[in-house]
Amino acid sequence: MSGDMAQQNDSKRLFLGIDLGTSHTAVMTSRGKQILLKSVVGYPKDVIGLKLLGRPYVVGDQAFDMRSYLELRYPLQDGVLSEISDRDLEVARHLLSHIVSLVEAAPDDVMYAVIGVPARASGGNKTLLLRMAQEVVNTALVVSEPFMVAYSLGKLVNSIVVDIGAGTTDICALKGTVPGPEDQVTLVKAGNYIDERLHNALIERHPELQMNINVACEVKERFSFVGKAPAAPAIADLRAGGKPVRCDVTEPVRIACESLLPDIVESIEALLRTFQPEYQPEVLKNIIIAGGGSRIGGIADYIKERLRPYGDAVVTCVDDPTFAGCRGALRLAEELPPQYWGQLGTVVGG
Ligand SMILES: Nc1ncnc2c1ncn2[C@@H]1O[C@H](COP(=O)(O)OP(=O)(O)OP(=O)(O)O)[C@@H](O)[C@H]1O
Ligand SMILES: [Mg+2]
Structure with missing residues (x-):
């Protein structure tokens, strides 16, 4: 069905905002459906x-x-489509078609999808993704994930978004235009990296522990913090030799979580310097942390302190890290007529 026909009948238009992440994919539809599933x-x-x-x-x-x-x-590794073999592409295709099967579209619906991918996803990679999207929706646009977060918050000018995911941390400077490669930094240290660090630290301190990466991740998600230690120590219930043991994990958790931060702060500083000097104080007041890593306790204060030499920063964590990206994607899909999508990124269909 063509775009023109769709415009004649609004009820047949179904807009989708999709945040395609390494660990989770989140979807919101214009009919109010929300979906979260492991990628x-x-x-x-x-x-x-x-x-x-x-x-x-x-x-x-x-x-x-x-x-x-x-x-x-996992079809997305380090935030980009694995494309080593046809098999990998097939995995991505299975994931995408499954997602679309969950949105409860009527057979005659016209589907318009805005898909957020990590900033690093290369041009070629985006084209591949779009080709697959075209098999399951009518029109699709691929845009960078941190841009979607900024869109959902209405912070498209003079702000910096830091999206700490599982595979990558994407940092993006918003200057009132569609961010170009020079406005974005992708770090391959994110949640998975903390899990590895914590796993190794716990094994080293307590060789008797039965540890694996899933357990380390659970400990992190329960106790994560940076900076000042919480009033009560972090005591985890773990197992050694099949028996339950209690273990103070405060220091290993802090060290593992803080391991991400020097690179993040350095990238924020580098992007800050790319703004015109008169805008820099405002940018400092608009630093937004998103993604699962924004749940790390004390992260906003920690970054604010590290930016002290640049001035008084205001660092905020998004309210709903799970859906902030796909909410922005949906809002963009609904607010901007699809005929303009070509100005925002690569589009298929129409
Ligand atoms: N309370 C928490 N403290 C620290 N980390 C957490 C917490 N809750 C979730 N995480 C971590 O956040 C990460 C997942 O975040 P998110 O869902 O934003 O990633 P993603 O979008 O799938 O990945 P990517 O953006 O890299 O493609 C995981 O590493 C998870 O362990
Ligand atoms: Mg993500």
């Missing part, structure tokens, strides 16, 4: 798995829950 596809390891599963593959949290007899594939 993972599981395939049976053998014929027994196939029999247990009863279908060729399964997507999202369900796949993760059945991981003992499935081979899990």
Whole structure:
């Protein structure tokens, strides 16, 4: 169906905001549906798995829950589509088509999707993603994730957004235009990196502990903080030799979480310097932290303190890190007529 026909019948237009992340994908639709699922596809390891599963593959949290007899594939690695083989592309296609199957579109709906991807996703990579999106929606636009967060907050001028995800931390300077490559920095240290650091630190301190990366991640998500230690020490219930043990994890958690921050602060400083001097004080007052990593306790104060030599900074964490990006994508899809999407990035369909 063409764009013109869609405009004649608004009820047939379905707008989607999609935040395609390494660990989670979040979706909001113009009919008020919200979806959150793990960005993972599981395939049976053998014929027994196939029999247990009863279908060729399964997507999202369900796949993760059945991981003992499935081979899990994460289509986005370090925030970009893995494109080593046709197989990898097929995984991404399975994830995307599953997402679209969940939005409850009517057969005659015309679907317009704005898809947020990490700032680093290269031109070629975006084109691949768009080609796949075109198989499942009518019109699609790919834009950078931190730009979507800024859009959802209405902070498109003189601000800096720091999106701390699982695979990457994306930092973006907003100057009232669509951010170009020179306005964005992607660091490959993010939540997964903290998990690794914490895992290694805990094993080193307590060699008897039964530790793996999932346990380290749980400990992080429960106790994460930077800077001043909380009043009560962080005591985790862990296991050693099959038996429960209690362990003070305060210091290892702090050190692992703080390991991200020097690079983040340095990148904020570098982007700050790219603004005209008269705007810099305002930019300092508009520093926004998003993504799952914005849940780290004390992170806004810590960054504010580190920026002290530049002036009095105001650093805020978004209220809803899970949906802030896709809310911005949906808002953009709804507010800006699709015929203008070509000015914002690469578009397919129309
Ligand atoms: N309370 C918490 N403290 C610290 N980290 C947390 C907390 N809650 C979630 N996280 C971490 O946030 C990360 C996930 O964030 P998010 O959902 O924004 O990532 P993503 O969008 O899937 O990844 P990316 O943006 O890299 O593609 C994970 O590493 C997760 O462990
Ligand atoms: Mg993300």
